[in-house]
Each structure stands twice: as C-alpha cells, then as structure tokens.
Amino acid sequence: MQDQAFPSRRPRVPQLAALAVLAAALGAAPASAQLRLLRIQGTVPGGSAFVSAGVGDVDGDGIADLAIGAPSDRTNGGYAGRLELRSGRDGRVLRSWFGAPGASLGWSVAGPGDVDRDGVPDVAAGSVTANYQGRERAGTVTVFSGRTGAVLRLWGGTSSDDWLGSTLDLAGDLDLDGAPDLIAGAPQNGNPVGSYEAGYALLISPRQDRVLRRLAGSNSGDEFGNAVAGCGDVDMDGIDDVIVGAPLETFLGDRGGCVRVFSGRTGAVLHLFTGRRGSDHFGIGVSGAGDVNGDGYADLLTGGIDMIYANRSGEACLYSGRDGSLIRVIPGVANGSMFGRWVGPVGDFDGDGADDIWVGAPMEMPTGYVRIYSGRTGALLSEIAGNGGGFGAYGRSVGDLDGDGWAELAFGAPMEGGAGAVHVFSTRPVSTYGLGCSTRRQKPELELSVARVGGTCNVDLDARRPRQPVSLLLSPIPDLPLPLDAECALYIDPAQSFLVASTVTGQRGEVRIPIRVPLDPRLVGLELALQALLQDNARFELSNGGLLEIRG
Secondary structure (H helix, E strand, O other): OOOOOOOOOOOOOOOOHHHHHHHHHHOOOOOOOOOEEEEEEOOOOOOOOOEEEEEEOOOOOOOOEEEEEEOOOOOOOOOOEEEEEEOOOOOOEEEEEEOOOOOOEEEEEEEEEOOOOOOOOEEEEEEOOOOEOOEOOOOEEEEEOOOOOOEEEEEEOOOOOOOOOOEEEEEEOOOOOOOOEEEEEEOOOOEOOOEOOOOEEEEEEOOOOEEEEEEEOOOOOOOOOOEEEEEEOOOOOOOOEEEEEEOOOOEOOEEOOEEEEEOOOOOOEEEEEEOOOOOOOOOOEEEEEEOOOOOOOOEEEEEEOOOOOOOOOOEEEEEOOOOOOEEEEEEOOOOOOOOOOOEEEEEOOOOOOOOEEEEEEOOOOOOOEEEEEOOOOOOEEEEEEOOOOOOOEEEEEEEOOOOOOOOEEEEEEOOHHHOOEEEEEOOOOOOEEOOOEOOOOOOOEEEEOOEEOOOEEEEEEEOOOOOOEEEEEEEEOOOOOEEEEOOEEEOOOHHHOEEEEEEEOOOOOEEEEEEEOOOOHHHOOOEEEEEEEEEEOOEEEEEEEEEEEEEO
16 A cells, blocks of 8 residues: 555656746856856955965865965055965855065965874965065965964075065975975066066975975076976876976067976976967966876976967967877967966866866956866867956866865956955766765765756655655756855755655665756756755755756
8 A cells, every 4th residue: 555645756747848938038048067166255355365275174074175365465564465264165264364564475375285294284375575584575485384373384585576486386295205395486577677587496395394496497587487386297207297387488589488397306307398489478377287198197288378469369288298299289269368377187077088177268258267178189178157357367176175076176366356256166077066964974865867958867866765755956056055054055046946856765765856858959058956855854954966957
C-alpha cells in the first residue's frame, strides 16, 4: 500500500514553457559563464582596492581566505595604503594593516604560507613607494603574521626609486626548506628623469629570511621586474623556475620589450622571448601557463600591449617550456583594451587534458572583460564581463573558496564604485558549485547533465536520507550567493524563483528529476540557477547550487 504521507515519487515536472517567457524577458542574453562567488568592495573612496591573493585558511573555517591590497588608501595619510585579510566564505574583514604616509602598502600581495610555523598562514605585501633605511621610494616587501598581525619579515630596495614590491608572486620552494619562496620585482622606475636604472628582481626565502638571488636587467630604462611570476619547473630539474618581463627593453629599434625565464636552481637564463613588433610593451604581463600542449613541460604565457598610442588590441603569446618555440598568438578583441596586461593559468578548464589560460582586457568597453582560452587550440572557452571600473586587472588564482575542489580566480576593478573592488569567480567547468547545508555531516548534493533545447536535463539528487520531500527551484542567476549563516548559502534568487518539481527521495536517498527543455531557439545561451530545498522533519536543508546552461 502506498504511503499517503508523502507525495508520489514520480516528479511533477512541467514542460517548462515558462522558460520561454523568462528567456524573452531576459532577452536570452547569456550571463557570465562563471559563477561569481564574492564581490569585495573597497572601503574608502579613492582607496583603489584591486589587488588580491589567496593566503590559505587564516580563520580556521575550512575555506581559504584572501589578502586584498588598496595602495591608494588615505586612512593613515596620503597614499599610505591598506592591506586587508578577508574571509573567503563571506568577504568580511578579518584584519587590516595601514602603511606609512606615501608608502602605497598593498600595491602587490602574495600568500607565502605559514612562515613562522605557528599553524596559521601569513601574508606578504609590497609597499612600492616606501622609504627604507634612508633610501626614498626604495620600496619594501613585508610579511605579516596571519595570527597576530605582527611584522615577521621586511626587505627593502637597494637604492632610492627602486620601487621594490611593484610585483610579487610565489616562486615555488627554491631552497627546499618546505615553504614557498617569493619573487619580487623592482623596475627602478620611481624617478625616470633623475635615476632610471635597468631594474631587478629578488628571489626571497621568507622562512629563512634571506635573499636567495638577485636577477638583474640589462639596460637603463628596461623596467626589468615590472612583471614577475613563478612558472613551474620549466627545465625539469626538480626546482621551480621564474619568468620576468622587461616591457621597455629595446627591440626592433624601439622599446618592444623582452621576457626571460630563469632557472630557480642556478639563475641561468633558460629562454629569451622578444616582442613581435615595436612599442608592444611585450612582457608587461607574464605567467606560467601550465602544460598547454601535453608534452609534460611547464609552458609560458606573456602579454604585450601598445600603451603609448593605444592603436592596437594587444595580444597574448604562448611559448613552449621545452624548447622556447612560439605555440600560439591570441589577439585581443578591441584596440586600446589593454588585452594582455594581465594573464594567467586556469588549469584544465574544458577537460581536454591540456591546461588553459585567461587574459584580462580591463579597458575594453563598456565593462572590462576576462576571457578564458583553450591552451590546446586557442579557442575562446568563456567570457566574463565586469561592471566597469577597469575590471580584469590584477587577476590571480586565490585557492578553493567554496570547497568544491576547484581553485577560484579573482580580478580587480580599480575604479569601480570610487573605491575599487575585487570579484571572485568559480573556475569549476561543470554545472554545480558550492556546498549544501544540513545539520547532518553529509550534505545534500545534486549533479545535472547537459541541457539542450528540445532535450532533457537530468538532475540527480543524493539527499543522504530516504523518503525525504524535495522541491527543485529555478531562477535567474543572482548577482551573488545569499549567505544564510556561516555554513549555508542560497544560490538562487528567491524573489524570481519558481518551482520546477516536487518529489520524494527513494529508499537509498536518491532521486532523478528530468527537466524537459522546450524546443525554442530563444532559450539557447540562457543560464539559470538551480537548487533543491529538502524537508527534514521540522527543519529544512539545501543542496549545492546548479547552473543550468541551455545549449543548441
């Protein structure tokens, strides 16, 4: 005899004709293909919060946290700068530091791990115009304790106007002490009229508190060190290597720019890349790319833009780590967009076995953009549009903030809202994100198949409990998830949601809900948020979120 206390186990699923109406109302315009998890707004007008880095789990909640730099913050005096630790769960401020007047603390940031071995990750930041030991605007790099906020380490530029800390990145464990090391750039461009040197980069061991190596530029005015990055073990000698850009180094009779890859073990130059045309500012953006061609070697990524005339669209270049050959050139979309100013890896985004890349175009009208490209083919995989304000600047992988096993990407918008902002996006290339919430240890979890017009998308829910009532809700994608408490978030827009299906789980706590998508071409490209609401006696539970992307 059927238990009448529960609805039928056959889901009541409409034909979703309402989707066509919704698509028409939205213009069927695709939303950002990546879910935005956090938007962190700067706190002081003119402070320009836009630089970010993942630093690990500082507050002990199981989610990686963020360091945010606001180098123009004037709280402690003109251009003193501010550095903040922000929760990766909800963006709240965990701790703040303020620079000395004129220091520009937070111009660059990095997460060096647990430098002092107290069990809490620490944070590194550049103060690019700080004075150091009587040297004006020498620049400094400081490591602060994540636990207490105290200064743990401090390094300064070797001469006035070095601007040490203009760029900062993790370089891998170069000295094999079990902790990440840093690479810090000093382009020596603080006084181009009176003192304009070649530039340098320092390889620094935070744990050992020493400079491991100084990498020097070639010619005065090259701005060697304007861009630096760790790039993996390019020469396969067991030690990670680094990449440094000199965007004003003379090439083709003009300051076309050059990029060098250095051995982390010996400091020897492994590869030298030059701009493809004069005034490129080639090397204004540099990064490791992962293995884009599947040969087992770490490959390299560079960006070049025309910053003087703004009559070119910019480009990104992929190079082989094995032999230094040019793999591919990816051109920008619009002139003057600064496409290629910031570049980086995104892992195997499309699941084809090869690593992929992202390129920022912060000045592309009207909003600023970040585009994700296939490392294997160069095809455009995803496009993220900003809200203006220079979105797409200072991009960084910041660790796994939502606990789904995928590292997130953060991008700055230095001019957004007058105080700057940092936006954090999920990189998970599948259709679910976040975690469910329940008082039980095992959370409800849903997965869904590909949705195509005229087809069926199967939503598979594992509620972890048999005979549990389930309501499946659908809505436009909200601007941000809505935190309900420290452990729970709503991934749909409650004001615009509607019921797709009501059902009950089977004996194993699982249920499949088929969603039939109308054969309507207006639906192609539409993206909607999906989440299951479950009743557990007198309480309610939520599943993780789903992204229903309708394809042709």
